[in-house]
Amino acid sequence: MNNRFLHAHSVYTGLESFSRPFETPVEAGVYHTSRPFEEKVTFKDAKSAGATAQWLGGWPVPGLSIPIVLSDSVGRNGKNIASDVDAVQKRLEALGYGVINFDKNMDKLEQMIRFFQAVSGGFRNLNESNDDGRVDKDGNTLKWLNASNAPLWIPLDDGDKDASAGLGYYNFEKSDPSDGDFYYGTNWLVDIIKCAGKKYNDDYLAANPAKPVIWVNDLSLKDGTKKDHTEHQTGLGVDIRLPKNDGSSGGITYNSTDYDRDTARAMIKAFRSCEGTKGIGIKHVFFNDDVLIKEGICSYAKGHNDHIHVGIKSPSLVL
């Protein structure tokens, strides 16, 4: 038996319910992605539905306990033997990439492969030279598809803007439908946001209950389409609204009189303290407050006077 199945339940983090891509079992061990993408699935439901479900970073991924073995290459200019194509497609769907559709003129499977390559490679955007759209028999993309820490493509949950909830973060993006589904990302990013929220709550909000929770927005679009700015396509970056002295947030710059530096500092430090969670790194924090830059916790980047940007580093592959 594959050893990743054996530790499957030990990595479950205790979430009561969550939204994620989930598959309907049509027979033992075989799953189809026929349910609506954001169906609520409880731990109990998922357990009973997927006897072979792999618990990956707190998320159930049916089928992952069986590594894919390819007889030849799949995708752009690949041999594309039917059974190989089927295996790769099902795995990508199980990981959440069935929603990817950033180029309507490109073959769907090729889009999913390219996107997965960009994500697992830690690239900020799709780049022709980095993602060739093909899964080779012994290549790195196949290793990532079989990795126990393969990146899932998932929505960030709501969080809570009420500090008393104890989560420490609020998914502001979800309250703004005009911006589309701009709250998708890797489970790596979601894990870091949740970790930072908890740290911020415990280390700062508990003693300063009138301060705002971390209001996050601008992750990546559900289907992987590129939006207005870079670093927000492959689910490895998130923006934070600036906290204000009156306990609200957003709509200001670091030069505004009502900007709350102490709270901004606590937010950035919370993210930085999560460096290393499940091997995930903090690649950079962009924010132009020169006081905080001098303190060494963020760096200057054009366009970052009115928000903080956190970019993460992908972890090393774990088979």
Ligand SMILES: [Zn+2]
């Ligand atoms: Zn950003």
